[in-house]
Amino acid sequence: MSHVITTEGLTKAYGSRTVVDSLDLRVPEGCVYGFLGPNGSGKSTTMKMLLSLVRPSRGEVSVLGRPMNHRTRHELAALIGSLIEAPPGYGHLTGRENMAIVRRMLGLTERQVERAVATVRLRDHMDKPVRAYSLGMKQRLGIAMALAREPRLLILDEPTNGLDPAGIEEIRDLLKSLADEGVTVMVSSHLLDEVDRMASVLGILGRGRLIFQGTRGELFDRSTPDLVLETPEPERVLDLGLSAVRTHEGLRLSGLGEDETADLVRRLVHHDVPVHGLYRVRRSLEEVFMDLTGREGLS
Amino acid sequence: MILAELTKLRRSALWAVAIVLPVLAVTAGSINYAANQGVLSAGWGSYWSQVVLFYGLFFMSMGVAVLASAAWRMEHRGHNRNLLMSTPARTAAIVGAKIVSLVLVVAVMQAMLLTLVVVVGVFVLDLEGAPPWEYVVVALLGVVAALPVVAVQSLLSMLIRSFTAPVAVGLLGCAIGTGLLYSGQGGVVSHLFPHSLVTSALFLGNGAVADSAGLDLAAVGPIVFAAVVLTTALWALSARLLSQRDLS
Numbered sequence: 281m282s283h284v285i286t287t288e289g290l291t292k293a294y295g296s297r298t299v300v301d302s303l304d305l306r307v308p309e310g311c312v313y314g315f316l317g318p319n320g321s322g323k324s325t326t327m328k329m330l331l332s333l334v335r336p337s338r339g340e341v342s343v344l345g346r347p348m349n350h351r352t353r354h355e356l357a358a359l360i361g362s363l364i365e366a367p368p369g370y371g372h373l374t375g376r377e378n379m380a381i382v383r384r385m386l387g388l389t390e391r392q393v394e395r396a397v398a399t400v401r402l403r404d405h406m407d408k409p410v411r412a413y414s415l416g417m418k419q420r421l422g423i424a425m426a427l428a429r430e431p432r433l434l435i436l437d438e439p440t441n442g443l444d445p446a447g448i449e450e451i452r453d454l455l456k457s458l459a460d461e462g463v464t465v466m467v468s469s470h471l472l473d474e475v476d477r478m479a480s481v482l483g484i485l486g487r488g489r490l491i492f493q494g495t496r497g498e499l500f501d502r503s504t505p506d507l508v509l510e511t512p513e514p515e516r517v518l519d520l521g522l523s524a525v526r527t528h529e530g531l532r533l534s535g536l537g538e539d540e541t542a543d544l545v546r547r548l549v550h551h552d553v554p555v556h557g558l559y560r561v562r563r564s565l566e567e568v569f570m571d572l573t574g575r576e577g578l579s
Numbered sequence: 580m581i582l583a584e585l586t587k588l589r590r591s592a593l594w595a596v597a598i599v600l601p602v603l604a605v606t607a608g609s610i611n612y613a614a615n616q617g618v619l620s621a622g623w624g625s626y627w628s629q630v631v632l633f634y635g636l637f638f639m640s641m642g643v644a645v646l647a648s649a650a651w652r653m654e655h656r657g658h659n660r661n662l663l664m665s666t667p668a669r670t671a672a673i674v675g676a677k678i679v680s681l682v683l684v685v686a687v688m689q690a691m692l693l694t695l696v697v698v699v700g701v702f703v704l705d706l707e708g709a710p711p712w713e714y715v716v717v718a719l720l721g722v723v724a725a726l727p728v729v730a731v732q733s734l735l736s737m738l739i740r741s742f743t744a745p746v747a748v749g750l751l752g753c754a755i756g757t758g759l760l761y762s763g764q765g766g767v768v769s770h771l772f773p774h775s776l777v778t779s780a781l782f783l784g785n786g787a788v789a790d791s792a793g794l795d796l797a798a799v800g801p802i803v804f805a806a807v808v809l810t811t812a813l814w815a816l817s818a819r820l821l822s823q824r825d826l827s
């Protein structure tokens with residue numbers, strides 16, 4: 281599988297603070313790549329470096345097989361649609377005039393603009409000044425601006441910000457269908473739930489570092505689900521020197537792999553501890569994410 | 580790129596500046612002319628000199644400063660710079676288009692000034708004879724001489740997010756420019772300083788201001804030459820900085 285975005289040791293420091301640290305991103309072609317991380321973890325800064333809006337302190341970016349930097353930016357710009365941080369738009373102008381600006385800057389046809397506007401369902405609001413738009417409408421306009429050029433790569437920073445649930449669903453469907461057509465979509469969020477249902481590959485940032493990159497399945501495998509041990513005599517288990525949390529069923533044990541679990545069962549039998557039940561709790565992906573970013577992420 | 584810039588000017592607050600400043604200049608000039616009729620000789624010459632006195636020293640350059648700040652504020656706001664920088668245009672084109680659109684507004688401002696000068700001169704002050712055609716040349720030359728001020732203010736406003744800071748620097752520029760012109764440092768030095776170039780150009784053929792040159796090729800040539808050289812250098816510098824510096 282070829283990669284549309286690769287970075288090697290991508291780093292950004294502001295003063296002595298490293299906000300993005302040695303990222304080796306691999307964004308496969310034609311997928312939706314969910315870029316996750318808590319607030320302040322460096323998602324926007326990373327995306328700006330991918331677009332060469334911000335110069336990396338160290339490291340290289342390659343986009344669509346070509347190096348991306350301040351010298352090559354303009355050559356790649358027509359192929360990349362982007363929406364960073366907040367939707368752009370000139371407030372004193374109408375949606376139509378804003379789209380006309382984009383059309384002229386990129387040399388697009390009226391048809392391309394109309395299609396993008398229709399796709400984000402903004403047709404009925406094109407004659408209003410953008411400053412009178414709701415946040416959701418601005419977000420749609422921003423997405424239309426990114427889409428109009430029919431990009432091969434879309435880089436969207438929290439595109440569902442400010443959208444209502446129906447709007448979020450629409451964007452999700454839109455991004456999935458774009459990926460089906462072969463467009464590579466990189467989309468950031470601080471909520472796993474938001475990208476979970478559309479992203480096939482995930483990258484998770486914590487404090488500027490990439491703490492996970494891979495498929496959803498791999499993320500699940502990465503963390504061992506907790507074990508629940510149902511027993512009327514939890515004290516005796518704790519006496520064995522196991523670290524566990526008491527629950528109303530008995531005990532909850534974290535981080536025990538297959539071998540450790542077999543060993544636990546042997547010791548329970550050996551010490552004649554009554555066991556009513558022993559099972560793994562399937563955690564939601566959200567819990568896995570919180571676990572990863574909670575441990576290494578939030579400052 | 581230029582067409583895109585022109586679209587941004589629609590219903591823009593920039594036009595208000597292009598109207599208000601000439602109104603202020605002509606009002607101030609007319610009042611001064613009317614109040615000092617004893618000292619000043621009557622006629623178009625003295626009236627014009629009073630108008631361009633205010634306009635040439637401060638109003639025009641300050642107008643440009645405000646225009647540039649307003650034009651770049653559109654880009655600083657709402658992350659439009661991200662949009663600007665994600666187009667296939669090179670930074671030279673991006674900055675160039677900004678300069679061109681600003682010059683267009685400045686040209687309208689000059690046309691406004693001329694119109695007001697004539698209207699007030701004929702209908703309010705009831706001056707004798709037709710307004711001299713030289714004023715059209717001076718006003719046009721003013722646009723050319725203002726190019727470096729446009730370029731330098733655009734550069735400042737591009738780099739500085741604040742609206743007022745570049746305007747304050749512009750005011751300082753006007754003060755330095757005036758200082759350069761009247762400290763005997765004229766000639767080459769004042770031609771290399773954007774703000775004094777504007778003043779020199781607008782004072783051409785102006786009888787009321789001491790040591791202002793006549794409106795001839797010997798005076799116009801160096802001004803145009805300096806304007807072109809300065810603007811080109813500032814334009815190249817802006818393009819380079821826009822390309823190499825972090826935006827947001």
Ligand SMILES: Nc1ncnc2c1ncn2[C@@H]1O[C@H](COP(=O)(O)OP(=O)(O)OP(=O)(O)O)[C@@H](O)[C@H]1O
Binds near residue numbers: 317321323325470
């Ligand atoms: N221009 C800058 N100068 C100094 N620090 C900056 C700058 N831009 C970003 N930072 C810092 O870098 C860190 C990462 O910011 P960034 O905006 O990339 O995070 P994020 O993951 O996008 O967060 P959010 O979810 O809140 O959008 C933050 O701590 C921020 O304060």
Ligand SMILES: [Mg+2]
Binds near residue numbers: 323325437
């Ligand atoms: Mg962000």
